Each structure stands twice: as C-alpha cells, then as structure tokens.
Amino acid sequence: MTERVAALEMRGIDKSFAGNKVLDGVDITAHTGEVLALVGENGAGKSTLMKILSGVHYPDAGEIFIGGEKVRFSNPADALSAGVAMIYQELSLSPHLTVAENIFLGREPVRLSALGVIDDRELNRLAEELLKEYGFNINPRTRLVRLSAADRQLVEITRAIVEARKVIVMDEPTSSLTSGEVEELFRLIRDLKARGLAVIYISHRLEELDEIADRLSILRDGRAVYSGVWGELSTDQMIRHMAGRELKEIFPPRKAVIGEVRLRVDNLSLPPKFEHISFDVRAGEVVGIAGLAGAGRTELVEAIYGAHAAHSGEIQIDNQKVTQSSANQSVRRGVGLLTEDRKRTGLCLNLPMSTNITLANVGALIKGGRLQGKTEIEVTRNYIGKLNIKPPSPHKMVARLSGGNQQKSLLARWLFAGSKIFLLDEPTRGVDVAARSEIYREVNELAETGAAIVMVSSDLPELLGMADRILVMRRGHMVAEFDARKTSQEEILKYAALEEN
C-alpha cells in the first residue's frame, strides 16, 4: 500500500471527565474520498471523540492532523475553519429562523459589508440552489418550527455540507429519515466522496453501513479495538468486538404460558394519528408493533396509556371497560409505559436513580406519614441487583448513567409500581448490546409471570426475536398481523412501507 496523506488522523487521544477515563489512546484515520464507519456501544466514546474533533472538548493528550498538518481546536469555530463539519445527533438548529438563515448562519451574504446588512434575496437564492442540487424538496423561506423532524434533519445535513471542506462527521444522521430520504442521503454521501471529502459515519444500523462504508473503526470502552477495511468482519464478529465477548443469546428463550386477554383495544381512533385500531394482548404474551417513523405507533400506545385522550374507541383491561383519561389512572390500574423518549418523558435527569425508580409508587414508601428513605434505598438496591444496573449506586444522578442503565431504571420504575400491562415504546433505543439482552431477559421474566406486553420497535430483528405476534402499522392504520415465527424482516417491511415504494 502506498503511503498517502490521510484527510484526518487522530492519534493517541486521551480524555477523562472527573477522573473517568472516557478515551484511552484512540487512533483513527479517515481517508479522502472514503466513508469511515465508526461503531461501538453507547458509552464507548464515539460522541466524545467526535466532540474533540469538532472542537467542543479539548483532549487531555494526543494529536489531530488534517491533511497531514497538525491542528489544535480550542472551539468549534476552529474546527470549522479547518474544514471539519459535523451533523449532530441532537439537532442544533435555530427553530425560529428560516431554512436559508439556518443553512448560512454565521456566513450570511451581506450587502454594504461595512454595515453588515444581510442580503436576504441572495441568501434565499443560494439556499434554494443548494437544496435543489441535493434533491431536497424544502422551501428555504420556511421557518424551522414548521418543518417535520425529517426535513429538519435534511436542513442540518445541508448546512454541514456547506461548511465541510475536508471532513464531515455524521452522527446517526438517518434516525428520523424515511427510507426514501435515506437513499437521497446516500446519494449525497457518494457525491461528497467524489468531491474528495472524508466522511465519518456513526450509526447503529449495520445494514445501513453495509451500503456506504469503505472502512471501519470499532470503539469499545474508550479504545479503538479494530480498524480495517469494511467487509473484513462479519456482523457477528463486529458485535463481538463491540461487546467484547460472545453474545450467542441476545434473545434468551421464554417459557411463558399464554393466558386470558388482559388488554383489549377496540376500534381506537385519534385522527389523523391513528384510526380504527383493534387488537388484544394476553397474559404471558409479547405483542410487537412494527412500522416506520410517523406510522402512529407512539401515539397509539400513549393513547392506551392515557397520556393523550383517544378520540373514539374502547379499551378493556381484564375485561373491564376503562376510560384511560390520565396517566394517573393507568398507573393505578397496573399499566406502565416505557416512553420512546426517555429524556423528555421518562427521566428526572438531575434527580437520583432511587427517586426515578420509585416515582410512580412513592405512596408505598410512606409509613407513619413519613417517606422512608432507608426503605427506598433498599428497594433501589434490589432492582440494581435484579437488572444489573451500573454503577450500583442508588444516589447516582440518572443523568450520569449510560442509556442502557437509564432504561433499566425506568423499567424498574414500572416493576416497583407493580404494573401488569407493559407498554414498551422503543425499549432498546440507544441501549448497548449487553444491556439490551438484560432488558430482554427481564421482559421474558415478566411475560412468564403473567404480564401482558406491548413492544413498539423500529428494530425488526428485535421484534422477531422477542414478540409472539407482530402487528404492522402504516400511516395510522393496522395493516397486517404476523406470527413472529413465520415472518421475516422483508415481509414486515413490505407492509410497513408499501406506499413509499
């Protein structure tokens, strides 16, 4: 192999936060005109590494070279001027500015340059040209708040592409895109490669990477454990590198006895989110709900839970008709909802793990008019042991836990609340492989003890591995039902995405 200058080289990067070593001597290299796939479990250090590359954090040790030249970024502006741009996982746009204003934020074309008057017409014209060139059908004059999540992501991508001259980092760029838009993005990425940019692409979706990655770097516990050409490793090998051990049984077997109907949903509607939804879930059963983003799955489980009122239809719990008008009533009836967005609707981030776990059943801790702190800690320790929550410290602020341990804490909340019907909405989103398998084990145990479980997931292998039956939603309608043992990803996708193809 001839020695050529890499577009980006990060060498021996160390970073600690409050004595915690997050990155330990990490080396990665990205070449011009290539896509480097960066994978690893949550907490492996990918985001920190990319924040160092984009100048948000400063490394404790190590060097960064752009095009062979050593650089030092002390803030994001430095990184940008060196030609490194980043598409963030959490959107970083200004919601009240227009699409064009966002794309050119900080680099607006000006008239009368001494006065800095923004040339709006030119701004919109440039933005319109760019969006057209990339094939995004978005009006540059629209304010961001009026765009869908997917369109916002496309704007974010456009902005980063405008800024990038040498390296572009994409951190889970497809999380809110439809399959059509993902194709569009891939076309763009190939375009960027042809223009000589190095692309660093972070994703959990291995099948996605298969389509565009040229090279692969795997991080685990803050170290780069593998670097090589994409395709050298099989999926199993990759997972082994990420998890650091064999994971033969990601989906443990379940010996649940299917019993009586516990939850029945009859003709439930909340137009335009979902309409005429009917299904039932039996004791011991796990029913999966598949569908694309925006199919109405989250709205459906939230309506069953009572977080939002449904417009019409009926819900029965243990053959009793209920009107779930509030979360409060649902919790009393033994229904628990593990929400899709744990930071927004699940966790009290700056409160301790113990408070978060006991929140839905604080009453059980009150004895003699006083909240029993000791009991609370005992209860928490019990769930820490049961679900293997790390670190095992009940007083730890949940914000400091990894995604998987946060999710386990929320699951523990419903266990402590004594729930019998579990609505799990994307239960393993942003959860690493090891924690996933522990969550699955707990779900199985719940089913075995007679709980009824609804599992909404965009991860089809997960649904196939966990569910007894899989329901498919498309644009607010239930379009298919499969026995999980007799279906395939392709079949489910066909129904979930029919109109798009």
Add this chain to the structure above:
Amino acid sequence: MPDWVKRFLPFISLIALCALIPLGEYFFLGQDPKFLTAGNLAAIARQTAVITIMAMGMTMVMVSGGIDLSVGSIVGLAGVVGAMSMTAGLPVLAGILIFIAVGAACGLLNGMAVTALKIPPFIVTLGAMGIYRGLGLYISDGNAVVGLPSGAGYLAEKTVFGLFPLPLFIVIAFALIVHFVLSSTKLGRYCYAMGSNIEAARYAGIRVSTFQIVYYAILGGLSGLAGAIETSRTVTGQPNAGEGYELNVIAAVVIGGGSLSGGQGTVVGTIIGSLIMGVLANGGNLLQISPFIQKIVIGAVIVLAVTFDEFQRRRMETSES
C-alpha cells in the same frame, strides 16, 4: 476549591460576614461591635422573618419549576382585608386566619391560572402582581387601614423569654414543617420530580396540575401570614405593604442554591440566603455604608451566587458523556 467548600459556600459566606462586620465596626469605626449583641441579632431576626416565611413557600414553588411574582402584592392585599376585618370587630386571632385565607385564595388562583391557561408562571403572576396590588388599593381607597384593636401588635411585638421575637419562632416552626414536607412527603418528592421534568412526572402518573395548585396555595397562605406580621408591626393595614418583597424572596431562594429552572433548592439553603441578605443590610447600616451602595452589593451577590451555581451545574454536565 475542595468539594465541601463548594457545597457549603452560602453558609461559609454567612459566617464570614458575621465575623467581618464586627471587625469592621472595631477597626474602621473604632467602636465596640454592636453587631453580635443580642438586641441586634433579634432585630435581624425580626427584619428577615417576613421575607423568610414567604421564601419557605417560594422554595416549594421554585423547586417545582414555577415562580410567583405576586407575593408582595398578596402581602398588601391580605394586610388590607385582614386589617379591615379587625376594625370591623373580628377578634385578633380570627383576623390572623383571614390574612392567611386571603393569601391562600390568591395563591390558589395563581396556581389554577398557571395550570389552566398553560402560560408561563412568570407571566401569569406578573399579571397577578398588578391585579392583587390594584385590588388592595381599590378596596382601601389607597389609604392605610387604621384603628386596629390594641392586640393587633401582638404578632410582631411579642417576645418569648423577654428576648426572642415571636416572628422568629414562627419562622422556625414553618422552616421545620416545610423542610419535613420537602424531604419526607409525597408532596415534596413530587415537587422535585416536577421541577426536574414535568412531562416525566406526568407520565409517571403524578397529577401535576393538582400539585402545582397546592404549592401556589401554600405560598399564598404563607404570604398572607407575612401580611399579618407586617400589619402587626405597623398596627395599620398598608395597601402598599410588601412592595418589592417578591424580589427579595426570590433572591433568598436563589442565593440559597434554588434554581430558577426548578428541581433544586432546600429550606436550609433558603434560610441562609435570606439571612445573608438580612445581615448585609444590617451590617451595612452598622458600618454606615450608604443604603444606595448596599443595594449595589446585594444585587452583585445575587448575580455571583447564581453564576457560581450555574458554573457548578455546567461542570457536572460536561463531566457526563
């Protein structure tokens, strides 16, 4: 700075002030320090009692993620109505209950408006501040209510063991109660949960609106009680009483480590915050510092306290991911 210094910074500042003021008196003014005399300390307690009582309620409201700018106006309105009820012949004790009831009613209205209108509490209570003040001025026709029964001064003037002012005991009693509520009851636990993430609290099955209303009503009731003490001090019902108190009350909570964005704050912190402001004002007078300069100092202290807090919080956040 070591961790314990950071944690107890408000308390350490308070102790430092209490040490510096007498030194200042001795060296700059060349006189025997008056600051630490029993009489002066009792005066501080008396002066800060009203603010501290209200700040107990404000701690709850602010921990739950709310704020109430109308508390000063409630002091005025409750004072006028309570004083009128006493001049109309109601016994003093029943009159005191009227003060509290008027305050609680105002707080209840605030809470209901915040939850029903779904408008930020800052705006709702900014409006309420004008409404309650206007109401107090209107029913008293802008004049002080005079001719209160002789026993009306009891609440403010009574001393226990001939030394400790009664308001000090009221403060201690309510501090213990609110501390218990915040640390050991559902009401308090939900307060922190809602302030930390109100949506998460709702999804966990907490009836957030009901609880919010309760917090505002408690704050209103305590403001009414503060109005009773104010009225007792002047033995008149002043429609302008409590003007500007809302800012001192909020400042006490904030200096004591309470957060404007909710989820943080303790009774002990708030008391220290209130004492820091009281001691600064008292010490400033003893050291013959212009009251105008005192205002500047107190303003700077508020900004410094919040800056320090914010800085701490950010450090904790960046040490996460």
